[in-house]
Amino acid sequence: xxxxxxxxxxxxxxxxxxxxAANPKSLKQVPNTFVVVRAEASVPGxxxxxxxxxxxxxxxxxxxxxxxxxxxxxxxxxxxSPTPDQILEAIKAVDGGSxxxxxxxxxxxDVLNFEMAAELAEAEGIQVExxxxxxxxxxxxxxxxxxxxxxxxxxxxxxxxxxxxxQGASLTEVKAVADKVVANxxxxxxxxxxxxxxxxxxxxxxLAEDEMEIGIGIHGEPGINRGxxxxxxxxxxxxxxxxxxxxxxxxxxxxxxxxxxATPEMELFIMNKRxxxxxxxxxxxxxxTFVGEYMTSLEMAGCSVTLLALDEELKELxxxxxxxxxxxx
Amino acid sequence: xxxxxxxxxxxxxxxxxxxxAANPKSLKQVPNTFVVVRAEASVPGxxxxxxxxxxxxxxxxxxxxxxxxxxxxxxxxxxxSPTPDQILEAIKAVDGGSxxxxxxxxxxxDVLNFEMAAELAEAEGIQVExxxxxxxxxxxxxxxxxxxxxxxxxxxxxxxxxxxxxQGASLTEVKAVADKVVANxxxxxxxxxxxxxxxxxxxxxxLAEDEMEIGIGIHGEPGINRGxxxxxxxxxxxxxxxxxxxxxxxxxxxxxxxxxxATPEMELFIMNKRxxxxxxxxxxxxxxTFVGEYMTSLEMAGCSVTLLALDEELKELxxxxxxxxxxxx
Numbered sequence: 078x079x080x081x082x083x084x085x086x087x088x089x090x091x092x093x094x095x096x097x098a099a100n101p102k103s104l105k106q107v108p109n110t111f112v113v114v115r116a117e118a119s120v121p122g123x124x125x126x127x128x129x130x131x132x133x134x135x136x137x138x139x140x141x142x143x144x145x146x147x148x149x150x151x152x153x154x155x156x157x158s159p160t161p162d163q164i165l166e167a168i169k170a171v172d173g174g175s176x177x178x179x180x181x182x183x184x185x186x187d188v189l190n191f192e193m194a195a196e197l198a199e200a201e202g203i204q205v206e207x208x209x210x211x212x213x214x215x216x217x218x219x220x221x222x223x224x225x226x227x228x229x230x231x232x233x234x235x236x237x238x239x240x241x242x243x244q245g246a247s248l249t250e251v252k253a254v255a256d257k258v259v260a261n262x263x264x265x266x267x268x269x270x271x272x273x274x275x276x277x278x279x280x281x282x283x284l285a286e287d288e289m290e291i292g293i294g295i296h297g298e299p300g301i302n303r304g305x306x307x308x309x310x311x312x313x314x315x316x317x318x319x320x321x322x323x324x325x326x327x328x329x330x331x332x333x334x335x336x337x338x339a340t341p342e343m344e345l346f347i348m349n350k351r352x353x354x355x356x357x358x359x360x361x362x363x364x365x366t367f368v369g370e371y372m373t374s375l376e377m378a379g380c381s382v383t384l385l386a387l388d389e390e391l392k393e394l395x396x397x398x399x400x401x402x403x404x405x406x
Numbered sequence: 407x408x409x410x411x412x413x414x415x416x417x418x419x420x421x422x423x424x425x426x427a428a429n430p431k432s433l434k435q436v437p438n439t440f441v442v443v444r445a446e447a448s449v450p451g452x453x454x455x456x457x458x459x460x461x462x463x464x465x466x467x468x469x470x471x472x473x474x475x476x477x478x479x480x481x482x483x484x485x486x487s488p489t490p491d492q493i494l495e496a497i498k499a500v501d502g503g504s505x506x507x508x509x510x511x512x513x514x515x516d517v518l519n520f521e522m523a524a525e526l527a528e529a530e531g532i533q534v535e536x537x538x539x540x541x542x543x544x545x546x547x548x549x550x551x552x553x554x555x556x557x558x559x560x561x562x563x564x565x566x567x568x569x570x571x572x573q574g575a576s577l578t579e580v581k582a583v584a585d586k587v588v589a590n591x592x593x594x595x596x597x598x599x600x601x602x603x604x605x606x607x608x609x610x611x612x613l614a615e616d617e618m619e620i621g622i623g624i625h626g627e628p629g630i631n632r633g634x635x636x637x638x639x640x641x642x643x644x645x646x647x648x649x650x651x652x653x654x655x656x657x658x659x660x661x662x663x664x665x666x667x668a669t670p671e672m673e674l675f676i677m678n679k680r681x682x683x684x685x686x687x688x689x690x691x692x693x694x695t696f697v698g699e700y701m702t703s704l705e706m707a708g709c710s711v712t713l714l715a716l717d718e719e720l721k722e723l724x725x726x727x728x729x730x731x732x733x734x735x
Contacts, residue, residue, distance in 0.1 A: 079598040081677060095679035346424030370699070378408060
């Protein structure tokens with residue numbers, strides 16, 4: 078295992094320490110938890126947004142904490158759901174009296190634990206709503222998922238629901254935006270190499286030197302096809318067309334070409350070129366494009382493509398200010 | 407070779423196409439060149455900043471084009487200096503009448519070609535100045551370098567000289583800031599894995615499954631020590647102390663913990679934690695920290711640490727607005 082770490086069972090705490098050392102004025106850790114919140118914790122009168130899940134997907138989710146996006150992130154152990162008590166601590170830390178909104182990727186452990194935390198918080202008088210993101214069109218069920226997996230499209234939920242909350246919207250209004258994003262966002266990924274969970278010490282699967290896997294999940298869950306590596310143009314075509322087949326995209330979209338961890342930015346831009354060509358040939362207009370590492374899988378080499386259909390409201394929210402370290406605009 | 411590309415000899419053009427597709431309102435390519443410029447090309451009255459070099463270090467340098475940073479980037483073939491005629495095209499495209507400033511990493515090919523382009527431009531009546539960045543403290547000479555190599559510290563030159571130019575400073579004033587940054591910035595890197603130039607098709611060197619190399623260059627040039635992988639704390643200590651031994655850092659600094667391409671952000675934050683601890687123990691105050699991929703080496707796993715000593719002028723320039731896609735603030 079080639080990693081720049083100290084003890085494998087210490088990686089999440091070390092990472093949080095390093096994240097907060099880098100952002101001492103804007104982020105802090107809730108003591109005795111793996112919960113990261115804005116330095117001011119709760120913003121009175123604002124609906125608070127929380128996301129989280131297993132670590133190893135950085136900058137998701139703690140990098141998206143900041144004005145215009147999240148209020149807190151709950152960091153589980155690597156590829157492991159955070160426990161309900163940790164999520165409850167996050168809810169209590171950021172509640173500003175206007176309710177708390179949970180953004181959950183669709184993995185069975187996350188869904189159960191966030192739901193349980195929501196019930197515990199409601200029992201304490203805190204209003205909680207949630208959305209479950211299931212943007213991955215590759216497979217209908219998977220290793221850790223009933224229904225579709227939540228992957229990089231989750232970042233658009235953070236951005237747009239976060240912008241809505243920052244405008245002073247109610248919990249119901251924030252949920253409506255999040256639901257609209259989930260209804261209109263689709264993603265699909267592929268990988269060239271596996272990744273290694275530090276505590277496991279070895280890759281969770283293998284890919285031969287000439288193999289790639291299409292439709293793989295961000296924890297290495299099986300995709301829809303394992304075959305010989307093809308060109309960037311072919312890969313972009315497979316991912317984009319599967320997405321376009323799944324949802325009636327027309328008008329304007331946002332594009333996210335996301336690196337899974339070890340893919341050079343050069344390759345992401347090469348992918349992006351072809352994604353734009355395909356969209357152009359279908360008469361779909363790209364309003365804004367994001368290329369980079371937004372939802373990773375440790376050091377997996379590979380990428381995903383995400384499309385989000387936009388209306389006027391979503392465009393305005395996409396353009397709104399964000400001060401999150403990993404999503405400044 | 408596991409890469410998401412089309413033809414190996416087409417990667418730079420494909421990348422530029424994808425970069426411009428992602429930023430159609432802010433970037434454009436100078437026709438028949440590998441030169442990327444701001445959409446408006448020249449800004450009348452402003453000193454224009456150009457950087458460049460071999461490709462494969464993305465987001466360096468085209469990702470740093472935008473208000474507050476560069477005006478143009480000249481993209482060579484992967485790990486290959488751009489030719490003087492390409493650099494000359496960039497100079498002519500961005501000159502707004504107040505002169506052009508070239509930011510060159512210290513590699514023999516880059517230095518010669520940028521110098522020749524400067525002479526050609528001056529012969530056409532364009533005022534040109536330059537700075538050569540040599541921030542890497544690892545080795546005094548290297549495979550492609552006389553004197554120290556230029557690595558991630560170059561990004562601070564882009565940011566601070568770019569901010570100065572945006573304020574309306576003269577070419578002499580911009581050069582003075584760049585010289586001050588170069589005099590006060592130091593970096594050092596390490597790698598766990600090599601990388602593969604697409605046209606070569608195989609890694610340029612090998613590291614055993616338990617080996618790392620300290621002091622390696624961003625093209626895989628030899629470092630100062632190859633040994634068994636140690637902990638993040640030990641690696642951070644080696645890099646940071648070598649930097650601190652080289653320059654009298656005191657007062658306030660900016661920190662950059664840079665990923666070389668395949669290193670998970672988690673590991674960069676783990677490195678950052680220890681860098682901050684070391685600086686704290688020396689009484690050095692961190693003014694601002696940057697953690698991420700700023701100067702990469704294709705899919706090399708590894709990282710570098712950069713420290714920049716700050717005075718009031720440099721702090722103000724560091725804090726100034728930047729609209730470059732890879733360095734928004």
